Amino acid sequence: MSIDSLSPSVPVKGDTITIDGTVRNTGRSAITDAHVGVRIGDGGPLSNRSAITAAAGRGGLAPSDGAEIAKHRDALPDIPAGITVPFSLDVPVKALGLRRDGVYQLGVSLTGRTEEARYDHTLGIERTFLPWYDGAKAEPTRVTMLWPVVDASHVAAVSSPDEQRTPVFRNDALADDIAPGGRLRQLVEIGRDLPVTWVVDPDLLATVEAMTRPYEVAGEDGDTDRTTRGRGTEAAKEWLDGFRKAVAGDEVIALPYADPDLASIAHRGREVPGTLGQLKSATELASYTVDTILLVEPRTDVAWPVEGAVDSSVVSVAGAAGADKVITRSDSLREPRSLSHTPNAARPVGAGITALNADAELSTAFTGDMTDAGRATLAGQQFLAQTLMIGQQSPDKQRSVLVAPQRRPTASQARAMAEALTAAEEGGWITAVDFDTATKAAPDPDAGRTVPGRGSYPGSLSKQELGTDAFREIQSTQDKLDGFVVILSQKDRVTTPFGTALMRATSNSWRTEPDGAAPYREDIDTYLDSLVGAVHLLDKSTVTLSGRSATIPVTVENNLAQKVEGLELRLTSSQPNRLDPGAPQEVVVEGGHTRSLKFTTEANANGRAWVTARLYTDEGVPYGDPVRFQVNVTSVTDVVLLVIAGGLLLLVLAGIRMYTQRKRAAREAAEQRGGQEDGPDDGPDDGPDDGQEDEQHGGQNGGQDGGQPGETGPDTDPGGPGAPSEGEKVGR
Structure with missing residues (x-):
């Protein structure tokens, strides 16, 4: 049996209830002479909330189901095995005998015959609940409904290298969720007209906001090197605009950024240094993100552990993150068995923290597949029954209860919740209030406020935690x-x-x-490793020094899209008594460039030495991998230098003598020619002196500035020179 719809869900005097549903024959033979009828539970309205739960879970026909109401049946044709047939019943309210306010059990049963039992007997029954309320004396229950807009992360670890650092998306599923008909689009549209308190993950807002600009989606198997253009830009703009309008004037709770797993942190991560600090940062970022994107100031003093399950360590972590309100659930923070009524949600639990204990029956009423009409109808009627019963427990005492549904409700679940909340409010026994109102309700002195110990945390949830x-x-x-x-x-x-x-x-x-x-x-x-490695030293080949001092160039490459600074390049020698590689130098390299730094190196002896080049931060912490290269020192000795100098001096003196002799011979020859001729004497030779001319030319071409030792070379673009060629030789 399936009750697919019950209208009206909250009847009043003079109404006629229409019940539509289906019957499926799961037996082995046909059902004949069948009809569907209605039954009102025997004994009048149910006495408490436990009776509602018990009736919902009952199996076959029981005496408490009451007798079938005569004259209001729907005859059915024969139903072969495995076949489903519909039914429809119209029953006037006056025929149901509803006399007092309260929750009535309503059953729809199938009576018929089978091959095995050829007599009329009840073959199946489906139960639901019918609220009956005139509101003459009871105070309406205050109900706070949380409306979570939360989703899984869709952003990859890699960002685009543009100026905005646009995230690369793991997939484009979010584009479907925020498009017309998508889950998140419907959540916003349904919640817009409801008196709810929104619960938002700021990461979802930031992700959708990034989609309002062109964005990239990873390829197959999450390949971020081969991306495609995302298709959700227009949908993102529309969704954010609709969301801003929906939350205007409503209370918004911002979860810490990316909705961190408080239980995992409490049980597995708390002792790891830095974990609690990151949680605090997530809370701070949440406020800024929601305020900037939704244009509302959210409250960030609320923690919501998964499914409201808590123990002392979870509550402690929530407080360390800055929350003084923790959303718990009554199947975790349990009420005393002696308590005969539903207490207010708010109650202190110590250390300045207030627990808002969500009602477990109401919060879990809409789990499962709500696209199934039968399940959605039963869930809605049970929600109405439970909320009415809370008010009936003590009609003269107003209660304040909290409903915290599943974190990521489907669109069908959200629609079923909305219909039930609206019907209960129209029925008059509840009034919807925001979260702040719930926090201010006076704590019930008999309410449970003892936070369970670590051993009480549900094992099914513990298995899902991060290690x-x-x-x-x-x-x-x-x-x-x-x-x-x-x-x-x-x-x-x-x-x-x-x-x-x-x-x-x-x-x-x-x-x-x-x-x-x-x-x-x-x-x-x-x-991150790829970015760190983008700033590195280029490899060097063996360097040969042919003198006592020279400059050794070392090249730093920066493949990042921004300038790097705050680095120091140091060269260290394996044999400092033989080779002093020079003083450290500051490194500044523009994005996408290389820079060569020249180190003034002093050699004290011939031979080989290994030199290690390494980058360090200003704090003296090594950065990146070192580069090691060999230096061959071939510096000549002082004796050899003296011999060479002496030889050069002899050559110079011999040249001077030969030049002087040649000039003397030239003058003598001129005098002899003058004595033989009668012409006037032209006097001495006034032409330029060859030796002087050579000296002047030498003064013009010599003494060129070869650069200062230790001087940094110019920046080069990414296509510029790389590592020095093999067999690098450095002269004086």
Whole structure:
């Protein structure tokens, strides 16, 4: 039996209830002479909430189901085995005998015959609940409905190299979710007209906001090297615009950025240094993100552990993150058995923290497949019954209850919740209020406020948690990031995307995607390694020094899209008594360029020495891999230099003598010719002196400036010179 619709869901005097549904024959023989009838539970309205739960879980026909109401039946044709047939019943309210306010059990049963039992007997029954309320005396129950707009992370660890550092998306599924008919689009559209408190993951907002500009989506198998253009830009603009309008004037709770898994942190990550600090950063970023994108100031003092399950360590971590309100659930923070009524949600639990204990029955009423009309109808009627019963427990005492549904409801679940909330409010026994109102309700002195110990945490949820090794990996990547950004001129271009990526690595969303958590962390670390390695020293071949002192060039390459600074290049010699490689030098390289730095090197003896070049940060921390190269010193000795100098001196003196002799011979020859001729004497030769001329030319061509030792070479573009060629020779 399936009750697919019951209208009206909250009847009043004079109404006629229409019940539509189906009957499926799951037996082995045909059902004949069948009809469907209605039954009202025997004994009038149910007495408490436990009776509602018991009736919903009951199986076959029981005496408490009451007798079938005569004259209001729907005859059915024969139903062969395996066949489903519809039914429809119209029953006047006055025929149901509803006399007092309360919750009535309503059953729809099938009576017929089979091959095995050829007499009229009840073959099946489906039960639901009918609220009957005139509201004469009871105070309406205050109901706070949380409306979560949360999704899994869609952003890869890699960012585009543009100025905005646009994220690369793991897939484009979010484009479907925010498009017309998508889950997130319907959540916003349904919630827009409801009196709800929105619960938002800021990471989802930031992700959709990034989609309002052109964005890239990873290729098959998450290949971020082969991306395609995303298709959700227009849908993103429309969704954000609709969301801003929907939340205008409503209360908004911002979860910490990327919705971190508080239980995993409490149980596995708390002792790993830096984990709680990252959680605080996620809370701070949440406020800024929601305020900037949704244009509302959210409250960030609320923690919501998964399924409201808590123990003392989870509550402690929530407080360490800055929350003084924790959303729990009554199947975790249990009420005393002696309590005969539903207490207010708010109650202090110590250390300045207030628990908002969501009602478990109401919060889990709409789980499962709500596209099935029968399930949705039963869930809605049960919600109406439970909320009415809360008010009936003590009609003169107003209650304040909290409903915290599943974190990522489907569109059909959201629609079923909305219909039930609207019907209950129209029925008059509840009034919808915001979260702030619920926090201010006076705590019930008899309400449960003892937070369970670690051993009480549900094992099914504990199995989904991130391991301690995951938090160690995250912190290791954070340490590497801290050591990298100190050399950057535009640090926020790296700290922001990597910071949010590390926050996503601790998200609750990995509970539903456990196989993706470790690869995601690995992708973050691998991508960071590629950026760190983009600033490096080029390899060098063997260097030969042919003198006592020379300059050795070492080249730094920066393949990042921004300038690097705050680095120092040091050269160290394996034999400092033989070779002094020179003083350290500051390194500044523009993005996409290389820079050669020249070190003034002093050789004290012939032979080979190994030199290690390495970059260091301003704090003296080694950066990147060192480069090691060999230096051959072939400097000549002082004796050899003296011999060579003496030889050169002899050559110069011999040249001078030969020149003097040649000039004397020339004068003598001229005098002899003058004595033989009667012409006047022209006098001495006034032409330029050859030796003087040579000296002048030598003065013009010699003494060129060969550059100062230790001077940095010019920047080169990425296609400029790389490592020096093999067999590098450096002269004086």
